[in-house]
Amino acid sequence: MSTSSGLVFDIRHFSVHDGPGLRVTVFLKGCPLSCAWCHNPESQSFETETYMRIHRLDDKEFEFVEHIGNRMSVNEVIQEVEKDISIFDESKGGVTFSGGEPLSQPEFLRDLLKACKAKEIHTAVDTSGFASQLVMESIIPLTDLFLFDIKHISEDEHKKYTGVSNSSIFKNLDLIAKSNKKVIIRIPLIQNITDTGENLKLLREVIRKYPSIERVDILPFHNIAKIKYERFGKNYTLGNAEKYDDQKAEQIKNYFNEVVSIVSIGG
């Protein structure tokens, strides 16, 4: 097994929204994007971060230091994942690599995926698709399922709200879709940013192009991350935005249902 290592900021067991069955989700730290609506601000930096946090016990408060980001070897991660093998077997679950952007630690991710394959563990990669084609090509054969985020069809808008160009993203989607690997598309619904009629229409066109896309998850904006931004002292441009309207989300769900059989709200 490889000796590569990477930066991990969380390993969550009993993960139920990141692919089939009961899963373990491994969150790799660091992301080249900086989406305005990002729910995991602590996942963005490629460095370990340190914060003062508070533990409460009855009425007393205790400060403690929280380190976000832990350098782990492939073996260490796999050992933690393997604890749930019997649960994967029972539920047809597996491991999901998420982030951050897992493809931004390509060697580590590749080694993790290889190790999982060797142990017959189902693998999913939850990605923004922002990576070089070379990296993507090396990941595809090792991955059973992609959870692929698409946000905006317009290059300018994409840059404006995520900080990066979308061109490699759509190229990579094309690569995956043509490889016949399973893909679930995920679309964040952000009021007046990603939910414009034009954007949704064009995203739907893209989805329609690929029959291998079986399912779309639409993720309506929720102001859940506000507390995290405060906790980590980060600036949240959408801090005052409202929770996305349920009815509108329902309409958009139906809109995508016209081209894909399974659309779910929230994934």
Place this chain on the structure above:
Amino acid sequence: MNNRINKLREQSLQAINTFSPERALLVTEFYKSGEAEKHSIPVQRALAFRHIMVNKKICINDGELIVGERGPAPKATSTYPEVSLHTLPDLAIINSRPKVSFKVDAATRKIYEDTVIPFWKGRTQRDRIFENLSPEWKQAYEAGIFTEFQEQRAPGHTVASKKIFQKGMLDYKEDIKQAIGKLDFKNDPRAIERREELKAMDIAADTIILFAKRYADELERLALYEKNLVRREELIEMEKICRKVPAQAPSTFHEILQHYWFIHLGVITELNPWDSFNPGRLDQHLFPFYKREIDLGILTQERATEILQSFWVKFNNHPSPPKMGVTAEESNTYTDFSLINLGGVKEDGSDAVNELTYLLLDVIEEMRLLQPSSMVQISKKNPDRFVKRAVRIAKTGFGQPSFFNTDAIIQQLLSQGKALVDARNGGASGCVETGAFGTEAYILTGYFNLNKILELTLNNGIDPITGKQIGLTTGNPDSFKSFDELYGAFEKQLNYFIDIKIEGNNIIEKLWATYMPVPLLSLITEDCIANGKDYNAGGARYNTSYIQGVGLGSITDNLTAIRRQVYEDKKINMKELLKALHSNFEGYDQLRHDMVYETPKWGNNDDYADRHAVMVFNSFYNAVNGRPTSRGGVFRINMLPTTSHVYFGSKIGAMPDGRLAKEPLSEGISPVQGADRRGPTGVIQSAAKIDHIKTGGTLLNQKFSPSFFKDEESLDRLVWYIRSYFKLDGHHIQFNVVDAETLRDAQKHPEKYQDLIVRVAGYSDYFNDLGEALQNEIIKRTEHESV
């Protein structure tokens, strides 16, 4: 549910729990009459039972399809002064206590004062028991090291076998006659004892027939006066049924339920056994009758449902008899623990789920009653659809049904030496107790406070609450060089107190065998007739006595904290730790914080902590398992608390895991409140590290918020989750779907709810990690969702 059932259900829910002097008065009357002295003890008991059943009030509630009440009215609850006598101050407490009260009226008080108390004072079974126990036993009992199940209630935990659904009392009488015929008075010195026991069983069989006849007569009378023609027909039909069962074997769906109910009433009137009585594998017993009548077109699903619902109401009409003192604290509930078993496997090992199983689940969901309690047995052979249907009910948040692993239960029973068929006909009763239904007397004898043993070890045998030396002097813990030395001392104390408990059990069991035979329960428990021996004396095919370990999560975390902080990281020395504990962590906030937040805990699949659970479990098992009982059976362990974890907690000071003095301990084998942070899978993986197959049952509670169950897929997830645990030989799991009130408490005390996961929006998160506004939103949502 139709109007009639709705009315009966409401009547049962609204009925006030009252203390009925009827049985006490009748049993006193019998013993005062001079009749008792003419007979052997078993026959005395049978005649006392007959006197009660022949003279007690008959109660038929309007519209019901199954008849028979133990008391004169629903929830009018009998007492058993020959077992344990309520004093006048007891009556005052029972009447007015805030929880689990029973109204006692002036007339009742007078009956007690004038008749019941003067006759029974100083001559109850409880008096005999306490006269015979050693001072060490009493000291340990008072210190809260263990409880004693048989000090106010009779031995029980017994479930109906298949046989009682196939036989009438006349058949049993024939068996008794043959057994008497076979007695060998020349060569068997116990033949006379056997004859007396068999005579008593014969009287008990006649008594139940007489009791049913009284109901038949009353039904006949009511039918004469009934104006509604439909009801009149019904009453005539019910009269016919009561003239037939339980004298003869039942042959219809309606008959079988009435048949069982008369026997149930007999068992819970004869004495007050723990866990009342229990129809056991109800879907299995009823199915052949149901199927035949449905196929013939003489029974409809609607009618079957209605009869079952009427049957359900009967259980709810019968709260557990009024308890006092420690017994009330360890089992602080009206529930009398009839636990209906559904699913599992048939005698031949095949999948036992049938269409009636699903119908019964519908009944459970619709009735939503505290009693009877219900569970599903899940074997690897049962379909997921069955598990899913049960999860659908559990998610509505009333705690039923609970989930049991049939394959583990069978392994447990087989490893105890039971025959394969008896094991497959078994299940769980009470809370989670494994038993071979109808063939085994498996008696719980008392809860055992594992954490108190550690507290005594840490104090060299002195109870810090009272300052009394009650344990062994195993050494000043300050002098222990290693964790192993400490653990060695803990084991010595554990063995010492288990010896005291077992010595007491042997005395108590002998007293029950001698003075309180139960001829009715005996005649329906397999092999008692053939052995000519009472249920309470070891007459059953299998005889087991259990000691129930309590607080596994707490003891694990306590030992882990000591190993980590004292012996490994050396953050604090033992002397200082003891000072912190004696001062209830006052002035030791940082230490307490480290113990709570920075020490590994049980329930996270972390071997560092979990190995201590395995150590304690094995020590407890080795101290108890396989030792002989005075009934000719063996002692075994199981791990469940009812409400004793609260009582035991109230007897213990602050502990190394950061728990403050008098706070509750962990329950069953569940983690300490909020200590599991690695999600629900971590909990079952930890829990599965102890060997469930060596027990007679373990109890695991898992909390979920109602929002977790929002989508259809959540049902599949729970099915996987349950199956995963059961694949690891887990015995039982139940789901606690948290309500808004709990969430509010979680806002106030986040440290107790570190494990609480709620579904937020498209994903789940720890409740503690959410901002206050969102927490409030979820609370509101939860209120909305809760049914």
